[in-house]
Amino acid sequence: MVRKTDGPRRRTLQDVADALGLTANTVSRALNDKPGVSAATRALIKAEAERIGYVPNVHARSLVLGSRKTIGVILTDLANPFFNDLVSEVEELAINSGYTLLLLLSDEDPEREQVAVETALRSGVDGILGVPVQGRSNPWEAVTRAGVPLVLMARELPELGVDLYSNDNEAGRRLTVEAVIDRGARDIVLVEEDLRISTVTHRVDSFHRALEAHGIPFDSSRMALVPSRRTARGASLWRGEDAYRVISDLLDTGRVPDAFLVGNDYFALGLYAALRERGLRVPDDVLVIGWGDYPFSRFLDPPLSTLRLPALDVARRATSRLLALIDGTAEPGPVTEYFAPELVLRASTHR
Template identity: 45%
Template sequence: MTPRRRATLRDIAAALDLSVNTVSRALAGKDAVSEETRERVRREAERLGYVPNTMARSLVLRNAMAIGLVITNPSNPFYARLISAIEERGRVHGYSLMLMVTEDSVDNERRVAEELMRWGVDGVLAVPVQHGADHWDRLRRSGTPVVLLNRDLPGLDADLVGVDYYDSARRATGLLLDGGARDLYLVEEDLDISPVAERVRGFRTVLDERGVTVGDDHIIRVPTRRRESSSQPWDPVDSYAIGRELAARVGPGSAVLAGNDYFALGVYRAFTEHGLAVPGDVAVAGHGDHPFAAYLNPPLTTVRLPAAEVGATAVDRLLERMGGEGGEAATGAPRTTLLPAEVVVRASTGSTGSTGTEVP
């Protein structure tokens, strides 16, 4: 079956014996077109299934009404919530979303930056791979504002909106210490990225402040899984293997802080199989407050990340840089906005507090 050709303004004009200019003005709601003609054009456009060609319009107006969003890994639940928030906020302001995925590959990221430049999006929100800023700088210097999400990128003159992971790790570690833990372990990703570095820094800082000494072997790195050239760290398999090794080391008064809830899930199973009780023998806390966290046995204490707030704030910051809503594009030095997370206390750290208890 031969696909039907897309209806054009010329088709509507021919059917109604009007000029293309008149049809265009009628559909755009411009003046100098009678209400009767406007209604005739609308009905014929509906009959023909006419859809405006947004790309052609953007070439004429030099305004694509589109925002590029670049993320590293769609399997990360935080980014799933972030995408929804950005799409919703952009739609309110009339912008469509162009989603690109890099899988934490700098080669993919360079290709994505070039494609976004060719497409002519109005602005870009990007979770950077953090290995080179030249491609983002070329995009920015071409006139396309760039706002970084969740990871910093030294050397790039751009705003950053993300989570205060240093503070979240500090508070989660403090909670474990307040619960009586004296032998603490941090289970983290092996990626060289700023959120991981900030959580490690927060963990170490609190231990130093409280006079608790732990060795380097207490910060355990979970290998980032790679299947079919894709980065998939959000899987409990590797943390389960590490948890089995860790189970032989931990004793009474131990606690584990995991960099994400999937890592905590793997550790849970390993400890249970080894005969360790959570939290009776080992307290466990995570990061992310993923949907399953409240349904584990026992329910998992975790850090609830402000994904929606990060997304909405980033869109607003990008619109300022773009000069959206008819205003002047914001200038000046780039700003960093790190939003606070919430520690949700549940039974895995020995607390009987209800879900949603916030640790200040």
């Protein structure tokens, strides 16, 4: 016969009270630094709580206070270095303001996004920072209906009428177009992810307008679309080989553009390989500008000119706005704010 034994048990406030022969109310007041408990008793209680490993149950406390001191963060993925930087900064700011994060991922899947939104609401978060999938459905309406403060980052949902903080994708793409035109390029190809989201749409539209502003007609031959991996569960977000295949097909037609502008620096890995196999040199034969300024970009051969994105600015302003909405000190909104990327010029554009 197997004897059933007690497993690990979370230490409770009552355990502290029983160990000291005090009431649970006295222990609670001491641990929460409320008046009515002497300094000596308070020190004794805190020492005992530490000795037995008591950790306050924030969720249970929230039932009394009406707040979990928790911010929900719903992102499409963490493989994107921009979102990685974003959530790291949000977490730092939240912790400094006494909040913890509930991080949920949608994987660019509308159904998983629906689950993430419902989970955040059921968890009683005080507010949500979100990057929407922008799919056919809009689960974010449930957040606004519930009266939970919501701030969007990077991607827009204009119909919601909520705050948005994002990169200025249009200005960023215009900078890259003008940089290669200034260096003599006329035949320019944009290599973008084939994904229908506002960030890509804005970059493509800006590319179109920037070309025509310089007297260069825009047509489909100016675009090289890389199939998106974001909708495949568990797949790497971007891989150089995807761009390699697309660029190889283009170069095999005999066309050698003056410049390639890529939608993220990972695509530049495949682009460099395709050019190198055909004896084409960067920047002597082809100019290249990336997007994102990822950690490896300056170590490519040649180092990649690219656009550095203002992830920290987006995170700081979005988090600050959400905290103000939570505590009721926010100015009337909605607020929309775009932050300018920085063009970082390296050897891939220097002839």
